[in-house]
Amino acid sequence: EAGVVQSPRYKIIEKKQPVAFWCNPISGHNTLYWYLQNLGQGPELLIRYENEEAVDDSQLPKDRFSAERLKGVDSTLKIQPAELGDSAVYLCASSPGGGDTQYFGPGTRLTVL
Amino acid sequence: GQQLNQSPQSMFIQEGEDVSMNCTSSSIFNTWLWYKQEPGEGPVLLIALYKAGELTSNGRLTAQFGITRKDSFLNISASIPSDVGIYFCAGSTGNQFYFGTGTSLTVIP
Numbered sequence: 001e002a003g004v005v006q007s008p009r010y011k012i013i014e015k016k017q018p019v020a021f022w023c024n025p026i027s028g029h030n031t032l033y034w035y036l037q038n039l040g041q042g043p044e045l046l047i048r049y050e051n052e053e054a055v056d057d058s059q060l061p062k063d064r065f066s067a068e069r070l071k072g073v074d075s076t077l078k079i080q081p082a083e084l085g086d087s088a089v090y091l092c093a094s095s096p097g098g099g100d101t102q103y104f105g106p107g108t109r110l111t112v113l
Numbered sequence: 114g115q116q117l118n119q120s121p122q123s124m125f126i127q128e129g130e131d132v133s134m135n136c137t138s139s140s141i142f143n144t145w146l147w148y149k150q151e152p153g154e155g156p157v158l159l160i161a162l163y164k165a166g167e168l169t170s171n172g173r174l175t176a177q178f179g180i181t182r183k184d185s186f187l188n189i190s191a192s193i194p195s196d197v198g199i200y201f202c203a204g205s206t207g208n209q210f211y212f213g214t215g216t217s218l219t220v221i222p
Binding site for chain 2: 004006031033040041042043044045048050055056091093095097100101102103104105106107109
C-alpha cells in the first residue's frame with residue numbers, strides 16, 4: 001500500500017513569493033492533516049479535513065495561508081506571500097478516521113530567504 | 114495548541130543498553146501513538162495504543178497506555194545504532210492529535 005505522498009520535498013524561495021505544497025493521502029483515508037514542524041519541535045496542526053470539509057483550521061494563519069482539498073482526496077497548502085518565519089517542514093498526514101491512528105508523509109522543507 | 118510533556122529531552126546511550134522515555138498530559142486521551150523521525154523524513158508510526166493499561170510490543174519496542182489515560186511510556190531494549198532518531202508521542206481525543214516535544218536518542222557504538 002502506498003503511503004502519504006508529498007511534493008516537492010524541498011523548496012527555496014525568496015520572501016514575499018508564493019509557494020504551494022501538494023499532498024496525496026493514503027487511499028481510502030477520509031481525514032487529512034497539514035502540520036508545521038519547526039526544528040526541534042513536534043508537529044503543530046495547521047488544518048484538518050474530513051473529506052473535502054475543513055473541520056479545524058483554527059491554527060491556520062488565514063491572512064497568508066490557504067488550503068483546499070477538492071474532491072476529498074488530494075490537498076494543496078499555499079502561502080502567499082511567504083515570510084522568513086515560514087521556514088519549516090510542512091507535513092501532511094492522513095487517517096482512516098475515528099482518531100485511531102495517523103500516517104505521515106515525508107514532508108516539504110521550506111526555506112524562505 | 115496543547116503540547117504534551119515528553120521526557121527526557123535527549124539521551125546518549127551505549128549500544129546494547131535499554132531506553133525508556135515517557136509522555137504526560139493534563140488531558141485524557143483515547144489513543145496514544147509513538148513515532149520515530151529521522152532527519153529529512155516524516156514521523157513513522159511505531160506503536161499505537163487504544164486502551165488504558167494496554168501494553169503493546171513491536172520487536173524490541175514496548176509501549177504502555179497509562180491507566181489514568183494521561184500518560185504513556187516507550188521502552189527500547191538492547192538498543193542498536195539504527196535506533197538513532199527523535200521519538201515523538203502523540204495523544205488523540207478523536208480526530209485531533211497532540212504531539213510531545215520529542216526525545217532525541219543517540220546510540221554510541
